[in-house]
Amino acid sequence: MDLNNLEQQRVEKLERLRTAGMEPYPRRVQRTHTTQEARRAYEAAESTESTPPTITVAGRLVSIRVMGRVAFAHLEDESGKLQLFLRRNELGEDLYTLFKKAFDLGDFVEATGPLIRTRTGEISVQATSLRMLAKALTPLPIPKEYTDEAGNLTRYSAFSDTEERYRQRYADLAVNPEVRELFRTRSRTITALRAWLDTHGYLEVETPILQPIYGGAAARPFTTHHNQLKQDLYLRISFELYLKRLLVGMFERVYEIGRDFRNEGISYKHNPEFTQLEMYCAYTDLYGMMETVEQLLSSTAQAVLGTQHIPYQGHQLDLTPPWRRLSLRDVICEGAGIDYSDFPTADALRAEMRRCGYDAAEKATWGRLVDNLLSEVEPGLIQPTFIHDYPVEISPLAKQKADDPTHVERFEIFVGGMELGNAFTELNDPFEQERRFLQQGRASAAGDDEAQPMDEDYLRALKYGMPPNGGFGLGVDRLAMLFTDRHSIREVLLYPHLRAK
RNA sequence: GGGUCGUUAGCUCAGUCCGGCAGAGCAGGGGCCUUUUAAGCCCAGGGCCACAGGUUCGAAUCCUGUACGACCCA
Structure with missing residues (x-):
């Protein structure tokens, strides 16, 4: 397998995970809530003033912010995103260090913990445990995003190369929600x-x-x-x-x-x-x-x-x-300036089309020429x-x-x-x-x-x-x-x- | 099929006119940081400049060709 230096680094992280006793490609998943269900569960608990549930979510890591002994990340699944709040004191030193050293953007992970709101008010999982579900070796071109006060979303360096988006549609879909x-x-x-x-x-x-x-x-x-x-x-x-x-x-x-x-x-x-x-x-x-x-x-x-x-x-x-209903003859008359019924043979129509500046292939039949005229008019039919x-x-x-x-x-x-x-x-x-x-x-x-x-x-x-x-x-x-x-x-x-x- | 433009780090792009040490931001690596959200700060890395040939003392840059793509035209 051809690996670039970034991928090589991640392969080393695979070993780091295994050494720590965490399988990078486990068979089972314990998800209890989608990210959307988790947010709704928190809001429901909030409105009834009951204790928010402890849940397990699964998805891709799409942002990571390590602040020292605490870190924030966003986990995305098909229903949306949810913030993970990771504290060394909650996760334990070993797991917290493993997160910092062996988890990357693009990895599929599973996080368990109570739902909380952070100081800035964002609904989050305060993780008490964390598990790798599928390690990503190739870095996904995940863009950074910024939402201003008006709610306008700006995305930086989004994956936009047309050819690569089509050739690697999986990556395009993974990083471009639209x-x-x-x-x-x-x-x-x-x-x-x-x-x-x-x-x-x-x-x-x-x-x-x-x-x-x-x-x-x-x-x-x-x-x-x-x-x-x-x-x-x-x-x-x-x-x-x-x-x-x-x-x-x-x-x-x-x-x-x-x-x-x-x-x-x-x-x-x-x-x-x-x-x-x-x-x-x-x-x-x-x-x-x-x-x-x-x-x-x-x-x-x-x-x-x-x-x-x-x-x-x-x-x-x-x-x-x-x-609207228009006859072909009328639409061509109007749009191309030729009444094809005045030119009933291929030779006559071809000559008239060329006189008016349209291409007309030598071997084209009369019908094909009419079809060509329609193509001239087509872009105007909105x-x-x-x-x-x-x-x-x-x-x-x-x-x-x-x-x-x-x-x-x-x-x-x-x-x-x-x-x-x-x-x-x-x-x-x-x-x-x-x-x-x-x-x-x-x-x-x-x-x-x-x-x-x-x-x-x-x-x-x-x-x-x-x-x-x-x-x-x-x-x-x-x-x-x-x-x-x-x-x-x-x-x-x-x-x-x-x-x- | 024709014309124009493009191809530089994992991503997004400068650098090409006017040839002279290969650049930035993000991502990644090493540190600092216990409520961040484009987090921040310090440090050190990372390249077949699409490919082939030509011109030149010297080519990412100029020329020719090829491949792939975008847009426009047919």
């Missing part, structure tokens, strides 16, 4: 989404992550291989085709929350694996889904944050329904907005509009300048679906590496009949970004993908 809180918020968000769906008749299901044919989204997959079957498999890029098969099987409302994998670029809003919620509801359509999504997300905000007005990157987002009516060629699983077969019944929602989700009136006509797959095949042959492959089994399912339905997919990480006011998806992923060093 990071722990952020992941609690993320967890509560997923719990609230699930609770809403469960109470609205949706059945939670699990579908394959390893798929012989990928589909349901425009993305390049990760490929893997099953050795015994001698078969290539793909990590799913969406759950869509498997969930919709379940509607053929007579489930009317299904959802799945899980991981999708897309072999694409990494950015502040993209990670190669990310958490997706997909839900499908029989006997509704795009417009029903708009109302469902408004309810789902505004209720989730209310449940998690207690409000539907949320601060995000300097904006005040208002999730109160109903949300308040919740449904953008609807997408070109059919970039939406191979959505049903066409009755009055305009070049467009489909599809929306994407944008909040805080990000795409948050995507929904269709799902295509359930097997012949039309087959035509769409064939068109995707031609796009693939023409060089579109995000085109979706033919899925014969999905067509077979459609031939049995799939009820009319609406479906919606939500980027859960991005919702967590909104709810925690973080600019980067990496801040809301416990272990974001990083290059190997």
